[in-house]
Amino acid sequence: MNIKSPLIVFLAILTFLSCKKETNSLDDVYIGGQVVNPGSEYVIISKNDKDLDTLYLNENNRFSGSLKNIEPGLYVFRHPPENQVMYLEPGDSALIWVNTLAFDESINFSGKGAYKSNFITNIYLLNQKNNDLILSYYKVEPIEFAQKTDSIREVRLQELDQLNQKKDLSEEFYQLAKTSIDYEYYDLRERYALLIHKYQREYIDKIPGDFHDYRENINFNDEQFQDYYVYLNLIDDYVRTISVEYCNENNISRDSCSNLMSVENIKRRILITDSLIQNKNIKNPFLEKLAAQGIIFSNNLEEIESILKLIEEINYEGNALPDLKQMADIQGSLLPGNKIGELKLVHTNGETVQLKNISKKPIITFHWSIKEQVHHKLAHKLITDLRFKYPEINFIGVNVDKGQNEIWKRVTKNNSYEPEFEYKLDTVRVKESLLKNYLNKMIFMNASGEIIKGDVQLNAPDLETIILEFISQRNR
Known part of the structure; x- marks a missing residue:
């Protein structure tokens, strides 16, 4: 759809909502808007992982509705497979315009409290x-990095204060916004510390004594932020950093200690997470993600079993154990030496083919999801470069989403991904919440589908070295 003026849409919706206010409570929150290039027929408003309302798009891809008796706080606007957070208070009106081709960058909020x-x-x-x-x-x-992060935080706080002077913010929103700025600041320092401990170890002794003082202020059970990427990313990066600091503090030099995708490191992060977080809505997704990663990057059946055993020992209270056991079975079939040539894939032309019939050259698969826009764009950019450098390898993109075949084809076309190399799993046997753990996994195999190497990460710093070794083995 060609939208000449989103403002016209908002004015029309605003008129509609103004009429609705005459018969509804002034505390109701009115929601409306338009989705350009929709990927599904509806939008969902949710909070704390609970769907509050589903609003269907009309023939013009517009939607409208209202929420009653809400509490001030963060809510999630979802248009599957995309989502973004918004802040609502009683009496607000949220007018939302978004183009799915650049969901996060294009989303715009208008209306009272926008x-x-x-x-x-x-x-x-x-x-x-x-x-x-x-x-x-x-x-x-x-010291220089600390000054940089201090400067970034100060600019954000000044912007918040300027907004407060213009809009007289509620105390609830002001504190939430300030905390979100703090969490971004904390995360910057955690990510820096992680890289220092892994790649610039000569700087470890130069880290100021007060560099991590903020850690005492992190609330690892902050329910109001449980849907917010910045907060969840902070927890993830904090646990990663602590796991690597452990190696250095205990003079453990083996790679498996600090390698974030090694089973040894992942098991340590499971224990750290279990001791750190009490809120089940925050804890369980992290435990499930870590357990899934541990299974996916296991090199043998013993490692797979050790992950499942640890999850049971810590008395994990979520519902994903059956799915994790299913993933364990799948990973057992993806260990080196196993053959997966019979695996059925759907090509962009709609034809179902077996993996062994795709290529006469060795194959390296990479995996992506339409739900992870930033990831699949970066992945394809990297793979395009690798295809040019190593033409003797057939790099195959495998989409792991359940169903959504038409959306997958549209995303492939809109991003100019090379259709001849794009496939989709014919059958997906794993829960969607666990699928994203496959996204950094690459599988190296010969043309018949025999797995040579299955524990390689897409973002591995030595990826090209591993590829060259793979090519060398083939030529021996």
């Missing part, structure tokens, strides 16, 4: 950009 959602979304987008900042600054000395 400045709160736009501020929180902007913090999220800035946090995403911090990936590039970290790569630019992690080689500088700790």
Whole structure:
């Protein structure tokens, strides 16, 4: 759909909502908007992992509805497979315009109280950009990096204070926004510390004594942020850093101690997470993610079993154990030496083929999901470069989403991914919440589908060295 003026849409919706206010409580929250290039027929409003309302798109891809008796706080606007957080208080109206081709970058909130959602979304987008900042600054000395993060935090707080002066923010929102800025600041320091302990160890002794003083202020059971990426990313990075600090503090030099995808390191992070977090809604997703990663990157049946045993020993109270056991069975079939040539894949042309019939060259598969936009764009960019460098290898993209075949084809086309190399799992036997753990996994195999190596990460710093070794083995 070609939208000439999103403002016209918002004015129409605003008129509708103004009429609705005459017959409804002034504390109701009115929600409306438009989705350009929709990927599904509805949007969902949720909070703390509970769906509050489903609003269906009309023939013009517009939606409208209302929420009653809400509490101030963060809510999630979902248009499967995408989502973004927004902040709502009683009496607000949320008018949302978004283009799915650039969901996070295009989403815009209008209406009463919209400045709160736009501020929180902007913090999220800035946090995403911090990936590039970290790569630019992690080689500088700790004192200089500390000054950089102090400066970033000060700018964010000044922006919040300016917004407060203009809008007279509620105390609830002001404190939530300030805490989100703090969490971004904490996360920057955790990510820097992780890189220092892994790649710039000569800087470890130069880290100031007060560099991590903020750790005392982290609330690992902050229920109001359990849907917020910045907060969840902080917890994830904190646990990673602690696991690597353990290796250095105990003079453990073996790679398996600090390798974040080694079973040894993942088991340590499971124990750290279990002791750190009491809130089950926050703890269980982390435990499930770590257990899934441990299974996926296991090199033998003993390692797989050790992950399941640990999850049972810590008295995990979630519902994913059957799925983890299913993943364990799947991983057992993906160990080196096993043959998966009979695996059925769906090509972008709609044809179902067996993996062994795809190529006469050795194959390396990489995996992606339409739900992880940033990841699949970076992955395909990397793979395009590798295809050029190593034409003797057939790099195959495998989409792991359940169903959604038409959306997968559209995303492939819209991003100009090479259709001849794009496939989709014919049958997905794992829960969607666990699928994302496959996204950094690559599988090296010969043309018949015999697995040569199955524990390689897409973001491994020595990926090209591993590929060259794979090519060398084939030529012997």
